[in-house]
Amino acid sequence: MTTDIAVDTALDIDDLHAYYGKSHVLHGVRFSVAPGEIVALLGRNGSGRSTTAKAIMGMVDARGGLCWQGRSLVGLAPHEIAHLGIAYVPESRDIFPRLTVHQNLMLGQKSATRPGRWTFDDMYGMFPRLKERQHVEAGVLSGGEQQMLTLCRALMGDPALIIIDEPTEGLAPKIVELVGQYLRTLKSRGIAVLLIEQKLTIALDISDRVLVMGHGSIVFEGTPQRLLGDTAVRKEWLEV
Known part of the structure; x- marks a missing residue:
């Protein structure tokens, strides 16, 4: 090898x-x-x-x-x-279904007082669909939208x-x-x-x-x- x-x-x-x-x-x-x-x-x-x-x-x-x-x-x-x-995004897409898209992203933040390299605007810029759905409960998102949210939430921790x-x-x-x-x-x-x-x-x-x-x-x-x-x-x- x-x-x-x-x-x-x-x-x-x-x-x-x-x-x-x-x-x-x-x-x-x-x-x-x-x-x-x-x-x-x-x-x-x-x-x-x-x-x-x-x-x-x-x-x-x-x-x-x-x-x-x-x-x-x-x-x-x-x-x-x-x-x-180190951030881990499991296959199971572990979102918080009763919280909104934006609230899920907030929970991913490493520190609310000291923002990392990634902002909410970065997330919504990468996946505009999440911006459209930011006030919607995550549990009603499609599978693809939930995957977008999971990926973005991991990034909010600034890994x-x-x-x-x-x-x-x-x-x-x-x-x-x-x-x-x-x-x-x-x-x-x-x-x-x-x-x-x-x-x-x-x-x-x-x-x-x-x-x-x-x-x-x-x-x-x-x-x-x-x-x-x-x-x-x-x-x-x-x-x-």
Whole structure:
């Protein structure tokens, strides 16, 4: 396996193992994500992708090297990790359904008195539909609108790294395109992105590097072009 790890890294993972009780799920995972880099983590369901995200966020029992900006994350609680500048957008789109769009965004703010790099205007500029619906309860939004809201709420916490799990699942092509634009905007602002995806199209289109996971380990790391040219890897680890 060839690696092209950036020197100036934000997230460094080395020999990471994770467990659900006695079940050993991750087996020596190694990779890094640099500031302003989009890294896609691909693989079939059950390959360990979401467990990797949860291990980074302190949501599962993890052991090994897990460093953020030179500081170990192992043993920290999820809220402590979030306060260090890592945002996690789960596949479940955990919005507050009885609160309005604007109230959901307010809850995402890192500090109401010290605004971060991202403003309400930034959010509404990226997704004008949210501006139109800002006073509507989030629970009545469409699936695509809820995904927009979840992504924007994560940004209001002013993260330096955002981990996004299956952001395009079940979305219409036009909304998928908006998600792609959102990710490019993050990259342009220097934010590191770990994108967990099943769809090769968006992952290969916007990522700087791609990782393929199988049976709890990284089985491929390289550029999108290398993955496109590696039929054997795609057939064995990605294609249904």
